[in-house]
Amino acid sequence: MGITKGEDLPEPLPGNKDFYVTIDDERLLRPKFDQSWTANAKWHNDFATKFKKDAHTLDPFCPVNLITNTDKVALKKMAGNTTFKNMKLKYREMQRPTRIQIDNIKEERRDDRKSKVNFYFA
Numbered sequence: 001m002g003i004t005k006g007e008d009l010p011e012p013l014p015g016n017k018d019f020y021v022t023i024d025d026e027r028l029l030r031p032k033f034d035q036s037w038t039a040n041a042k043w044h045n046d047f048a049t050k051f052k053k054d055a056h057t058l059d060p061f062c063p064v065n066l067i068t069n070t071d072k073v074a075l076k077k078m079a080g081n082t083t084f085k086n087m088k089l090k091y092r093e094m095q096r097p098t099r100i101q102i103d104n105i106k107e108e109r110r111d112d113r114k115s116k117v118n119f120y121f122a
Helices: 038-058 064-069 072-095 098-121
Strands: 020-023 026-029
Touching: 026 038, 038 064, 038 072, 072 098
Parallel strands: none
Antiparallel strands: 020 026
16 A cells, blocks of 8 residues: 555545556555445455565565465455454544544543553452
8 A cells, every 4th residue: 555554544545446546656555444344345355465475574474374374265355354444434523623633632632541550449
């Protein structure tokens, strides 16, 4: 996708058929986070193939034998249930007005502080 951790997610490409953009001779994925995992099915096989090929270079803590022993069906299922789901939530949050985003961040911090206090007194 061409992003690093903490960056805003890229906007999806217009239309229902285009999921890739080429930037500096690199083909980058642009999932449609405003749609379901199933509606994004056209790029799932490409993703699984690239992940199996390059994952060990992207994350040194991802063991090669784990990648090679995981079939593409299981890999796509894990990606849809975790990564895509979390990125979709982040994308939805990014679409909200800035004021609401700020309020949500404050609320999350407050809840974190409360849970830490409750943890110490439990």
